[in-house]
Amino acid sequence: xxxxxxxxxxGFSLLRxxxxxxxxxLVIFLWDIIxxxxxxxxxxxxxxxxxxxxxxxxxxxxxxxxILVTIVTAxxxxxxxxxxxxxxxxxxxxxxxxxxxxxxxxxxSGVPSIVYGLFGVILFVNLMKFGTSILSAGxxxxxxxxxxxxxxxEEALKTIPNSYREGSLALGATKxxxxxxxxxxxxxxxxxxxxxxxxxxxxxxxxxxxxxxAAFSLPFLPHSIKDQFMALPYHLYIMATQHHxxxxxxxxxxxxxxxxxxxxxxxxxxxxxxxxxxxRKRRA
Amino acid sequence: MTAANPKMETxxxxxxxxxxxxxxxxxxxxxxxxxxxIIGPSGCGKSTFIRTLNRMNxxxxxxxxxxxxxxxxxxxxxxxxxxxxxxxxxxxxxxxPNPFPKSIFDNVAxxxxxxxxxxxxxVEEVVERTLREAALWDEVKDRLDDNAFTLSGxxxxxxxxxxxxAVEPEVILFDEPCSAIDPIATAKIEDLIHKLKQRYxxxxxxxxMQQAARVSDFTAFLMLGELVEFGPTEKIFTTxxxxxxxxxxxxxxx
Numbered sequence: 001x002x003x004x005x006x007x008x009x010x011g012f013s014l015l016r017x018x019x020x021x022x023x024x025x026l027v028i029f030l031w032d033i034i035x036x037x038x039x040x041x042x043x044x045x046x047x048x049x050x051x052x053x054x055x056x057x058x059x060x061x062x063x064x065x066x067i068l069v070t071i072v073t074a075x076x077x078x079x080x081x082x083x084x085x086x087x088x089x090x091x092x093x094x095x096x097x098x099x100x101x102x103x104x105x106x107x108x109s110g111v112p113s114i115v116y117g118l119f120g121v122i123l124f125v126n127l128m129k130f131g132t133s134i135l136s137a138g139x140x141x142x143x144x145x146x147x148x149x150x151x152x153x154e155e156a157l158k159t160i161p162n163s164y165r166e167g168s169l170a171l172g173a174t175k176x177x178x179x180x181x182x183x184x185x186x187x188x189x190x191x192x193x194x195x196x197x198x199x200x201x202x203x204x205x206x207x208x209x210x211x212x213x214a215a216f217s218l219p220f221l222p223h224s225i226k227d228q229f230m231a232l233p234y235h236l237y238i239m240a241t242q243h244h245x246x247x248x249x250x251x252x253x254x255x256x257x258x259x260x261x262x263x264x265x266x267x268x269x270x271x272x273x274x275x276x277x278x279x280r281k282r283r284a
Numbered sequence: 285m286t287a288a289n290p291k292m293e294t295x296x297x298x299x300x301x302x303x304x305x306x307x308x309x310x311x312x313x314x315x316x317x318x319x320x321x322i323i324g325p326s327g328c329g330k331s332t333f334i335r336t337l338n339r340m341n342x343x344x345x346x347x348x349x350x351x352x353x354x355x356x357x358x359x360x361x362x363x364x365x366x367x368x369x370x371x372x373x374x375x376x377x378x379x380x381p382n383p384f385p386k387s388i389f390d391n392v393a394x395x396x397x398x399x400x401x402x403x404x405x406x407v408e409e410v411v412e413r414t415l416r417e418a419a420l421w422d423e424v425k426d427r428l429d430d431n432a433f434t435l436s437g438x439x440x441x442x443x444x445x446x447x448x449x450a451v452e453p454e455v456i457l458f459d460e461p462c463s464a465i466d467p468i469a470t471a472k473i474e475d476l477i478h479k480l481k482q483r484y485x486x487x488x489x490x491x492x493m494q495q496a497a498r499v500s501d502f503t504a505f506l507m508l509g510e511l512v513e514f515g516p517t518e519k520i521f522t523t524x525x526x527x528x529x530x531x532x533x534x535x536x537x538x
Contacts, residue, residue: 094345163382166340167444171395171451172372181398182384 033257040255049219054239055248059256061221065134065214065229066263070203072138072225073145077202078195080142081149085191088150089157090179102154109147116144117208125212134225137213141202148201152194156187189278196271200264206233216242232260290354291316291485292337292374292455297351299332299341299509306332308509309351314455314502319477319486321500321517323493325537328506330489331379334457337487338374339367355455372399375448375456375484380464381440383432383447388424391432391443395451410450418446419476438469445476456480458488462495474499493533497521505529 048058084105092098120140130136160183168178206214214234222229239253240246290313299307307329314320322330335341336349339360353360360370372395383391392411401407411428415421420442424435432443441461448456458477462470477499480486490496496503497517504514505526513520513529524530531537 161382163378163380164384166343166376167378167382167384167447168394168398169343170338170340170371170374170376170378171398171447172368173395173398174368177398181394186385 030261033254033261036251037254037256037258040251041258045255046259049221050217051219053245054217054243054252055245059230059232059235059252059259061218062230062232062235062256063259063263064221066203066232066260068134068222068225068229069138069141069209069213069231070199072135073141073202074199076139076142077145077149077198081146081195081198082153082191084146084150085153085157086179086184089154090175090183105147105150109151111144112207113144113205114207116140117211119143120208120212131226132211132213132215132228134213134222134227134229137209137229137231138225140208140212141205144205144208145195145198145202148198149195152198153187153191156190156194157183159190160187189275193271193275196267200267203267204233204260204264206231206237209234232256232263236260289316290314291356292487293352293354294333294336295352295354297333297336297353298349299329299336300348300350302346306509307336310506310511312504312511312514314485314487316485317481317483318501319481319488319499320502320504321496322487322489322504322506323491323496323532324506324512325532326491327508329509330506331459333506334459334487334489337455337457338371338376340376342367372451373454375451375453377441377444377448377456377458377461379460381437381444383435383440383443386432387429388432388435388443389428392446392450395447399451411446414446414449415443417449417479418442419472420446436469438465438472441465441469441473442476445473453484455485455487458486458490460489460491463491470495493521505532507532 045058046063047060049060051057088098088102092101117140120136120143124130124136124139125132130139164182164186165178168182169175173181209231213228214231215228216238218228218230236253236256239249239256243249293313294310297307297310298305310333312320312322312333322333324330332341337353341347341349349361351361355370355373359365360367384394386394389411392414393407396407396410401410412421412425415424420439423439424430424443427434432440435443441464445456445461462473465473474495477486477488481501488496488499500517502515503517503520505512505520505524505528507528513524513526515525520529521533524533
């Protein structure tokens with residue numbers, strides 16, 4: 001008996017230790033960025049253009065660039081991802097070809113982001129002649145996000161019990177009516193969660209936008225989606241490693257990192273709020 | 285044994301899961317305004333049978349149907365038949381109550397709305413009428429906006445019956461409607477089935493032989509996908525023609 005209890009204690013302790021380690025890394029990481037970047041976080045920093053070779057002034061073009069690119073990404077990835085998932089889960093025959101397609105989509109989510117970047121250069125920048133622009137970068141990120149959106153949306157659809165579909169069909173609904181009125185409304189919060197997590201990840205990517213539209217430094221705001229742009233993650237990369245005066249750029253790099261984190265966490269919280277609201281409505 | 289006035293009828297109905305036969309040459313005629321019960325041990329194909337009657341098995345991958353299913357003498361498996369339209373004419377109440385995560389009112393109104401009835405007055409009238417028909421109105425009239433999940437299991441099943449009635453079906457299929465609810469709620473649903481046959485043709489699958497004896501006019505006994513015996517309930521339960529039927533209804537197996 002004693003040995004069993006000891007083994008139990010040892011097992012639990014190991015699991016707890018693993019959790020604590022993960023938490024510790026996260027806390028140290030956040031604390032470091034907040035401590036070093038917090039001082040930078042002024043109204044001027046987020047509302048002004050960069051000055052003096054990006055050693056002074058703000059990062060407004062980078063914030064705006066990231067937001068605009070993410071909007072383009074969302075416009076591609078959300079509808080296409082959701083529609084693909086609906087087709088795969090609700091309409092496609094669950095046979096050989098569908099399985100291969102699904103496997104291919106899962107595999108695409110494992111392709112390194114730099115490869116998407118190169119593909120974006122070939123397809124959007126050169127072939128479709130969108131040039132290096134917000135449009136090209138956003139579409140590239142959209143392609144990269146699609147596998148996530150599709151997979152997350154499909155998982156959300158799978159959680160809806162079949163009895164909702166059959167109950168609806170038995171009342172004389174068409175398949176699309178059953179899906180639209182009795183499946184999608186309940187799957188949407190889950191679909192949205194997965195999608196926005198994918199978008200948040202895309203917003204923080206550097207490699208895919210490096211060749212497709214992000215600029216080293218552009219001390220003005222973009223006028224159209226065919227313009228080049230600054231983006232927070234790329235700006236951070238430059239400030240941290242490529243700048244000619246790294247010592248002077250360092251605090252601004254931390255400030256940029258903090259803004260990027262806030263933006264991404266903000267997106268995730270919005271989704272969390274939407275999800276709880278949906279859930280309350282469903283249970284009410 | 286054929287009913288004088290069949291509302292719904294199967295002829296030589298075969299059904300396969302992948303290549304495994306689940307129903308073999310089933311001929312059953314369901315008389316209009318009568319209750320036809322399908323009984324048999326677990327896995328005999330009774331649920332499969334009732335789900336072919338509104339072509340619900342169409343949506344299950346890997347299945348195949350052969351034979352004729354007649355509704356008012358017309359084969360519902362003909363290529364030209366609009367499956368959506370005829371499913372509206374055949375209501376179904378499932379084994380486990382399956383209210384939708386909506387208000388009580390919206391559950392009953394659901395079928396009307398998808399069939400294009402939007403007029404508020406008409407929807408309200410039908411919701412009240414069918415909830416009364418399903419003997420649920422008095423229990424829910426003050427809480428129509430509550431979520432249907434707040435109802436008890438028996439109430440949920442009566443809600444599903446009201447929901448099925450709202451689209452004015454001609455036939456109502458019950459797939460073991462009482463297997464997930466308590467005896468008192470079961471008695472209420474059996475009462476209801478008695479009343480429903482005045483206006484509808486009823487087919488009920490049940491694993492409970494007493495229930496079949498209580499509610500049905502005709503009984504079909506299935507075993508291993510084959511129709512062993514079909515006839516007036518009284519005859520099946522008093523003087524069955526087949527030894528197997530007798531053994532089953534006297535509780536020697538099953």
